[in-house]
Amino acid sequence: MDTAFDVERIRKDFPVLSRELPGGRPLVYLDSGNSSQKPTQVIEAVREHMAMHYGNVGRAMHVLGSESTEAFENARDKVAAFVGAPSRDEIVFTKNASEALNLVAYAFGNRAGSDPRFAMGPGDEIVISEMEHHSNIVPWQLLAQRTGATLKWFSVTDDGRLDLSDLEELVTERTKIVSIAHQSNVLGTVNPVDRVLARVRQVGALMMLDASQSVPHKPVDVAALGVDFLAFTGHKAAGPSGIGVLWARAELLEAMPPFLGGGEMIEAVWMDRATYAPAPHKFEAGTPPIVEAVGLGAALDYLSSVGLEAIARHERELTAYALQALREVPGLKVIGPEDLVDRGGIVSFTVAGIHPHDIGQILDDEFGVAVRVGHHCARPLHLRFGIPATTRASFYLYNTTAEIDALVRGLHHVQKVFA
Structure with a gap:
């Protein structure tokens, strides 16, 4: 050792x-691949915020509201630094990786969006893999059912590797999005992102990684990876449950329609229409997981210190x-x-x-x-x-x-x- x-x-x-x-x-x-245990540093950070600093974020003008907002946004800064995001505004807090994956899937074929990259209908294709967690299968099944697009997938070799022998036949000019695990939650396999991404770029598609099993365990830099979207969850990274992260390139977040409607994600509301706040707040409707974000920030501090x-x-x-x-x-x-x-x-x-x-x-x-x-x-x-x-x-x-x-x-x- x-x-x-x-x-x-x-x-x-x-x-x-x-x-x-x-x-x-x-x-x-x-069983940390399921959910990791929590260090005292995270437990105490959550307890301290709940006991002494809790207030709603982005709304209250009093001291507690200000302290809570600062702690919540500081957690966003910590996540951005942890995954190498160029900007904190590329970090969207969700309740888990499943919600982050669903958020991206929802953006495709949505009438509220006008960017052609997110147009989805019959003749368009979505590519995943046979080794995916259900969280990276079902949202894409729902998208295919909603839009008439075709869902395709990479198979898996007998020794548990992604079978890329038909990469060029699977990822074609009809492909709009490829979404695969960075690391399999069953096989432990770390997938060859570079090779898949090269083909994705060749055909003009977008690429997403489910990084729930990689971000907690090794250095992950979204800029170096070069993908478009990445999701992970806090409870596998020594943090609390109820908090997840979507990272996406800023210009894609700007082009995507909101996933959920409600307070804080708006710019202005009339009875017949609304305008939306810029990303990431456009995707964080309602009171967010405040204490959970603080706990996640403490967890990432802890992992970084080790x-x-x-x-x-x-x-x-x-x-x-x-x-x-x-x-x-x-x-x-x-x-x-x-x-x-x-x-x-x-x-x-x-x-x-x-x-x-x-x-x-x-x-x-x-x-x-x-x-x-x-x-x-x-x-x-x-x-x-x-x-x-x-x-x-x-x-x-x-x-x-x-x-x-x-x-x-x-x-x-x-x-x-x-x-």
């Missing part, structure tokens, strides 16, 4: 990791250790890449003859090991591999090789139970 990375010190920042479960079992939390490069290196070492250790379990098959090339800290697997739900329950009940079981909101991917579900272990900055050892011991025990 990386000797410069003090995981034991980091673990002390996360109160829940010292919790004793019923029966005296220590908690082994290997260092995203160091976190990525630590997770890479954990993943290498896990891939080797899991080979000791008879009948276990990893679903996805079995090496470290272009993959993150997620390992999903099946064990011959044992349902993942049984695996997850025994690991939790008898070993205190928390993993996720099911199709992980990626049912089409599981159908592609001909399996109903997988067991998924996902790693973060606070995990250790000893916890992976506990997982492996638990899996050996599961096998004895079902022998």
Whole structure:
């Protein structure tokens, strides 16, 4: 392991990791791909704002309103810096990544918008992939149903990679938007953004990334990536739930129609019409997730203080250790890449003859090991591999090789139970 990375010190920042479960079992939390745990620094930032500074933002002229607005907008600045956005005005707060993806999908084929890039109808095409989370499938299905456009997708190879063999046939002059995961939430695969984007630019389309599994774990710079839209969620990045982020290029946000109507997203309202505030406020109708944004800002401060490069290196070492250790379990098959090339800290697997739900329950009940079981909101991917579900272990900055050892011991025990 990386000797410069003090995981034991980091673990002390996360109160829940010292919790004793019923029966005296220590908690082994290997489910950060689902939702990460929160450090004291985030918990205290949320508590402090709720206790001493809370007021509505952008409306109240009193001290609390001013302090709350300043904290909320400071959080926007922190997000912009964290992902390398050229301007804070390119950061839209949503309630999660799902809402951010839906926001972009809604912009296409909407009569309120006049930009031809967002025109969508019969003959136009949307391209996603077979490995997507439902949040990056269903909004595009709805868009296709609403407009008559055609939904197409990249398939996945047997070793869990995006199949780009038909890239030029899938992404054509009819394509309006390509939206794929930066990193798969099941396979751990990090997708080749550059290669896809080159084709997208060649045909004049737009490109979106679901970065929910990448932004919390490694440096992500939207300017360097060169895509048009990027979404991620706070609760996977050591922050609160109820807060997500859409980054988009400023001129695209200006061209897009608003997604939701209400207070604060307007410039002026008459009984028969309204004009809208500039981005990002045009997309933030109603009272926003104020305290959640403050918590997200604190979480990004925390991750930055540890260092995203160091976190990525630590997770890479954990993943290498896990891939080797899991080979000791008879009948276990990893679903996805079995090496470290272009993959993150997620390992999903099946064990011959044992349902993942049984695996997850025994690991939790008898070993205190928390993993996720099911199709992980990626049912089409599981159908592609001909399996109903997988067991998924996902790693973060606070995990250790000893916890992976506990997982492996638990899996050996599961096998004895079902022998």
